[in-house]
Amino acid sequence: MIDLLLAALAVLLLLLFLLCVKLLLLRRSVRALRGGVKERLEHETNTLLTLPGRDREMRRLASDLNEELRALRAERRRFQEGDRALKEAVTNISHDLRTPLTALSGYVELLKSQPLPENARRYVAQIEDRTAAMKQLTGELFRYSVSASGELKTEEVDLRRAVEETLLSFYGGLQERDITPVLRLTDIRVVRRLDPTALSRVLGNILSNVLKYSAGDLRVSHMRNR
Numbered sequence: 001m002i003d004l005l006l007a008a009l010a011v012l013l014l015l016l017f018l019l020c021v022k023l024l025l026l027r028r029s030v031r032a033l034r035g036g037v038k039e040r041l042e043h044e045t046n047t048l049l050t051l052p053g054r055d056r057e058m059r060r061l062a063s064d065l066n067e068e069l070r071a072l073r074a075e076r077r078r079f080q081e082g083d084r085a086l087k088e089a090v091t092n093i094s095h096d097l098r099t100p101l102t103a104l105s106g107y108v109e110l111l112k113s114q115p116l117p118e119n120a121r122r123y124v125a126q127i128e129d130r131t132a133a134m135k136q137l138t139g140e141l142f143r144y145s146v147s148a149s150g151e152l153k154t155e156e157v158d159l160r161r162a163v164e165e166t167l168l169s170f171y172g173g174l175q176e177r178d179i180t181p182v183l184r185l186t187d188i189r190v191v192r193r194l195d196p197t198a199l200s201r202v203l204g205n206i207l208s209n210v211l212k213y214s215a216g217d218l219r220v221s222h223m224r225n226r
Contacts, residue, residue: 025055026055026058029055029058030058032049032050033049033058033061033062033065036049036050037049037065037069040069041072048066048069049062049065049066049069050062088153090141091153091197093141094138094141094197095196095197095200097134097138097141098135098138098197098200099165101131101134101135101138101169102165102166102168102169102200103165103168103169104127104131105128105131105132105135105168105169105171105172106165106168106169106171108124108127108128108131108172109171109172109175110171111124112124112128112172113175153195153197154193154194154195155193155194155195155196156191156192156193157191157192157193157194157196157199158189158190158191159190159191159192160185160186160189160190162196162199162200162203163185163203163220164185165200166200166203166204166207167181167183167207167220169204170204170207170210170211173207173211174207174210174211174218177211177214177216178216179210179211179214179216179217179218180218181218181219181220182217182218182219182220182221183220183221184219184220184221184222185220185221185222186222190222
């Protein structure tokens with residue numbers, strides 16, 4: 001009788017030991033799954049979840065999680081592609097609008113300097129107001145495109161033309177400050193691969209500082225190669 005009890009106790013202890021091992025393996029698998037899911041959610045990776053154990057249900061759980069991660073990765077790629085396309089469209093729209101608005105502002109300033117009837121001056125003032133509003137909206141579009149994406153889209157840019165267009169857009173402000181730019185630009189076409197929108201903003205900031213801090217002189221010249 002005692003031998004049977006000892007044998008039963010030994011079997012129970014063995015079963016308890018196996019159960020503890022099973023629980024330890026399950027906890028190890030759960031930790032591996034939790035860490036793997038966290039890593040794949042935080043970092044872009046194509047690797048699948050793997051488990052150190054051989055439990056069938058845990059492996060099914062890992063397979064289901066891998067399917068969900070594949071779907072999530074596909075949705076993330078679609079979102080990134082759509083976001084990239086939106087940023088590119090906003091940047092292009094901003095650039096396309098800024099160029100004609102810059103020229104329009106210059107022509108408005110030229111009209112204001114001409115002797116015009118009172119009605120014509122009122123119309124020119126209205127055009128100037130609407131142009132300023134459009135330039136502000138375009139600037140907001142540009143700021144959005146810059147803040148939304150750190151990428152620069154480069155293309156061939158004529159530097160002389162970019163400088164002339166920027167000066168033309170500041171014609172009215174320069175005239176009010178009684179600043180007459182002295183231009184010494186090369187007749188040779190200088191082309192560089194730059195982001196035209198970023199270049200326009202840089203040149204605009206320079207001339208804005210001229211209006212704020214210049215004592216009345218402005219010289220624009222090209223640097224000769226030495």
